[in-house]
Amino acid sequence: MLLTFVSTAMLAACGGSSSNNPSTNLNDDMKGTITVAYSTTYVFDSDDQSVIWWDKVKKEFEQQYPNAKLNLQGFNGTDVDLVNKVALEYKNPSTTPDVFMLPTGYVGQWVASDYLLPLDSFVSDSSKAPFWGSFPKVIQDESKIDGKVFAVNTGENNSAIYYNNAMLQKAGISVPWQPKNWDDLLKAARAVKSSGQSVVAFWAPAGTSAGAGGVLQGSANMVYASSTPTIYDYNKKKWVVDSPGLREVMQFYKSVYSEHLGGSTSDLFSPKAVGRPVVLLKDHQMAIAIGSNWFADAWTEQNRHWATAAQEASAVPIPTSKGQAPGTASTLGGWAVAVSKATKHPQLSWGLLKIIESDDNQVFIANRAGFVPPSQTVAKSSGFLDFAPPFNKAFGDALPNSKPMPSEQEGYPAWVQGIGQATGQIATNPNTSVDQAIKILSDTMSNQVGADKVEKL
């Protein structure tokens, strides 16, 4: 009897009560406590910067709204850990945070769960959202689903090619180097190798160990720079698992690894693979790398300090495979803040977003987390440009040709796994044919999302 009762009570708790409708229960006199969930370890270059920034935000929030309290709920671990833990919190409205700072790629899945509040009434009002007008359209639309805005960006990452000036000069390449196509990339890497410098000639991220971040900052850039830059076909609602562009990417990887131009499997397959080129470039052990904008910020911090980075290294946009329009390409992915549908304090929650998006806080997070700021005003401010010159400017310039990933689609983690396995297989065994590599991606996707959801271009 008692057992039945307890079980039923638990079932009810697990099921979550849908009667808790926020719109009928508004308590919006800017009073009360709101909770914000965020990652303590995965956004900022170092954990202490995360503490400083969130303490600053909390202080400003509680000064501006004296009757309100902000409850900071930080999570350790990677972006995947954050999303998994917070997803469990959202299962029940009583544990749901009011505001959630999440990777932009997950916004769509949160919306599909009906967890987020549309923010259109806030962003359309310039008194409530003074920053919105300074966001470029690509970033405004990033978290727009079915015509509604569900999250506001706090910073973006995009990719480019980093290179060591002296190493390229020693290989007979004049700097500043402007590669026009992938052949130029390979030629330079070959020249570095044949010049006898015992360094990694070209860092082309491969394998699955670095997860979605590793693919975003690695092979996905090459897919976007290929002749068919489509990962997900929105018209047919299918994943592209074989295309001339994907074959170009696999052939590029095959050239890099069969000619021993790439990194070692120890570095490529390390769980810390995304950070390896930062250290290898700093230690003068790498000539050219596909890399993310945050590398430049990492070199300003203490434990990966490279004081002469600006003099010794350069960044240049990733060229398209044959130099076709628009000439350069990059992935785009960042972090955004969203308000939960279950919140009892939507106005107060927006108040927090407004503080997070203030110019001052945006400069801080862009510099300490290695972001390109979404606001063009902030991106062009000296506080940002002077922090890590000349790299910050190069990546800011690359932003217009940068594209977000189709990460709101359910099959995206499987695509990440598939392309990681395919490139990883080439790095492990360069005898792998392009057909075999394509088959790995295609099999992984068919197995996970079903053969009817994949297509060949």
Add this chain to the structure above:
Amino acid sequence: MAVAAGLGPRLDRERFQWSSLVMLSPALVLLGVLFVFPVLYACYLGFTNLALVGSRSRAYDFTGLDNITRMLGDYVFIKSSWLTIIFVVGSAIIGQTVLGMALAILLRNALVSVSAVIGSIVIVAWVLPEITVALVWYAFSQAGGTLSILLRQTDTNFLVAVPMLIVSLANLWRNVAFSMLVFSAGLRNLPTEVLEAAEVEGASVWRRYRLVIFPLLKPTIVTNLLLVTILNLSEFTLIYAMTQGGPGIETMTLPLYVYQEAFVFHQLGYGTAISLVLVLIGAVFSLLFVRASRSQV
């Protein structure tokens, strides 16, 4: 007759007193809430399309045998099942049991000081946190690591070349102490008169082990097999920290595949269904061992 009636109920038969339920109820409630209910609930979720996030995180359906059908056509699942069996049979059942037994026998016959030192070293490997063991073996097997230097192949990353062998060895290295301790205790408790009798009768060392010691140790061996199988079937930390299931899916044993489906691909329903298969494999192994232990010595 009358005297017998005054003695109350018979004591030579199983009895059940309903009043004992009251005394048992706290334990029953705890078992029900913390064990029976979650297990049954998990079984149910294994037959749904529940997702961690996305539309099916709220509105999920009972999908009948869909997950099972999908599993049968899922090449990763099939490979993963084989890898799990290779891992458990190779690393745990054969490796750990044989090496553990060998160590226990050697230490039994060694000088006390030698056995104390060797025994402690083996146990240290077992006491180390799994994550430490993973890191040690990761470094050991990299290109330029100790293993590659010993084998004079400094360019070979053994964790990529033979990943399953390396994680199995790492697991064996860590867990052999457990079997060694179990067998040492078993050997120590053998009846000395039987062993002495065999020796006096002139049995060779090999015959003594084969016909006297091993048969007497059989219950210990079966218990050891049961425990190491159950412990190793669910091994996650060591493999995940060393390879995350890679390269490709070369070390993706079932616990890692469950994690990938449930927490990377967000397919909680399918992940749960696979974990039910894992439980089933464990149950089959356990039944085999229990049957073996019942047969006559």
